[in-house]
Amino acid sequence: MAKLTKKAKTLATAVDAEKLYGVNDAIALAKANATAKFDETIEVAVNLGVDPRHADQMVRGVVTLPKGTGKTVRVGVFARGPKAEEAKAAGADVVGAEDLLELVQGGTIDFDRCIATPDLMGLVGRLGKILGPKGMMPNPKLGTVTMNVGEAVKAAKGGQIEYRVEKAGIIHSGIGKASFPAEDLRANFDALLDALVKAKPAGAKGKYVKKIAVSSTMGAGIKVDTAEVAA
Structure with missing residues (x-):
């Protein structure tokens, strides 16, 4: 088994793996954990209650992040x-x-x-x-x-991104850079989740947004309380 570096141990202990964080707390923690020498991307992973193998459960579309992506798009x-x-x-x-x-x-x-x-x-x-x-x-x-x-x-x-659900029912997307103000990242987070909810396919049954995690490029995943998002 690979031995964890000192930095990896620090990042792992900074996040409670069992705790569900509020969105603002998760974003703040992800920013705090972004200690790499480059401007890390703050990423969101959303586990949806869909089976992409069925055409009527595919989730795909575009959304414009109001605060941009922080990337130069060619x-x-x-x-x-x-x-x-x-x-x-x-x-x-x-x-x-x-x-x-x-x-x-x-x-x-x-x-x-x-x-x-x-x-x-x-x-x-x-x-x-x-x-x-x-x-x-x-x-x-x-x-x-x-x-x-x-x-x-x-x-x-101007900040438009594409999203597409993967085989396991997960959507990964960046919502900006760690250098962004926390309120800008929250605005982009809300825009993405709103788009995903509106894109809910008719064939999806049961709970739609099952799990959400926020992380920086090199940081640990931070579990988000989906009940807060739903509210």
Whole structure:
């Protein structure tokens, strides 16, 4: 068994593994535990009462965090003509059509989010095996296949994040950086949970939000009292 470092022991003892913390206390503790040399991300893990193997229990969508993510998001847009110019004016990092297709096929992916106009989805579809596993494939349900490319680019750069439930029914998401004020992290936490509750699928039965944990990138998980969140 691997021996815990002095720092790991300190972080482990700072959190009561059996206690359920209030949201504000959990965020404050996660910030206090973020002692790495870089600005750690404050992360939230939500265990939902769904079985993603069933199509009617899939939870996926986008939400705009009101206080931003603290990350610089690079946006790539597949568009031509006026729509390409609109994307550039909105701040897109990479814009193109066949030329961008060739770059991605060659292994160069200089973006974190991908947006496309509907007329170019036939072209983008060729990149399914590359972009799909990375979670970057444009999707109309997520607003990334659209003619309003300018708005989509601004949203992606302005704090919009995607969430998708994993096989075990868990959603992981960052809600900002440890350097954020606690009230900003709470605002982002509330926005995420509100979006997840609104996205509750019709096929979900029983308790929907089962468990919540907050942590920093390198810190221990802090269990949140779901009763407080529900209230």
